[in-house]
Amino acid sequence: MRGDSPAAVLFDLDLTLCVSTQAPEDLLSATFERAGVQPFCEVVDLAAVASETPECESDREFFAALFDLAAERVDGVDPATVPSWDLADAHDALVDHSAVRFRDGARDALDAALAHGPVGLVTNGGRDTQSTKLDALGIADAFGATVFCDPTAGMPPKPDPKPVRAAVDELGVTPDEAVLVGDSKASDVAGAHAAGARSAWVPYDDASNDGDHDPHHTLDAPEDLRDIL
Structure with a gap:
């Protein structure tokens, strides 16, 4: 960290950057x-x-x-x-994995992070499923590091620290220089802390409050990420 500003930003995907358009x-x-x-x-x-x-x-x-x-x-x-x-x-x-849109404010958050420094994606989902969503959003090539959490490929899901550490290694920063932005306390906040990274919790709904982990930052909306960069 440079002061309170992260050197790199990691994003979760589902309910953080995107939401399904299927009700x-x-x-x-x-x-x-x-x-x-x-x-x-x-x-x-x-x-x-x-x-x-x-x-x-x-x-x-x-x-x-x-x-x-x-x-x-x-x-x-x-x-x-x-x-x-x-x-x-x-x-x-x-289910149609291509039927997704940006969560309100998420495009602004991603653009702000990209303008700030290295950006990675750490998503609890297999490569095929999550790549379909990234292609639909037009951001498949937006990240300097993309980690698909797939136990069959040796990558356990968050909150295991391994995927977060893999992402920061690829970005060339240390865990304490990165912040993970995600909607889930149980996977995103806990996973960030387990890896030694900071956490920015951006709840999507009541189910987002699914753990007793205290985030370093709580964002009312994705675009509020600008305030901590």
């Missing part, structure tokens, strides 16, 4: 319908357990675990009766 409620409803399963949870129930899923090797495995956890938490549901893999397959068939 979550409609996608979940269509998922239940396609799988032939009576709806037993809402989007808020899935969001509440997202940070508790075990380390997964694919989007399919992640969503199966997500439905399993939601079934365990929702009153009146027998988890043993929930076909979580069928639901995961239905979701995978319906």
Whole structure:
């Protein structure tokens, strides 16, 4: 760090730089319908357990675990009766990873970071899925370092410190010279701290407050990143 200003900025992707243009409620409803399963949870129930899923090797495995956890938490549901893999397959068939847009203020935040110094991306998602989103946003080549967290490729997801450290190494800075901007306390804030980096928490919704980690900076909106550069 040069004073309070970071030498480099790392961004999370989902709900930090981009959001889906597919309405979550409609996608979940269509998922239940396609799988032939009576709806037993809402989007808020899935969001509440997202940070508790075990380390997964694919989007399919992640969503199966997500439905399993939601079934365990929702009153009146027998988890043993929930076909979580069928639901995961239905979701995978319906989700369009190219249907994304910049989160409000995120384009300004990215531009400010690029004008300031080295910029990296550290995203909990596989290369194919996340590259589709980056291509749709037109920012696939915007980053000096791009780290896709994929356990099958030897890169565990945040909050493991390895992906953050890999990004700062590629950018040529030390962890304490970087700030990670993300929406999740459980993965982004915790991952930054585990790696020895600073954190800038930019909550997207109530589910963003998914851990007890105290960020170095709390941003009301992505464009407020300018205030700490």
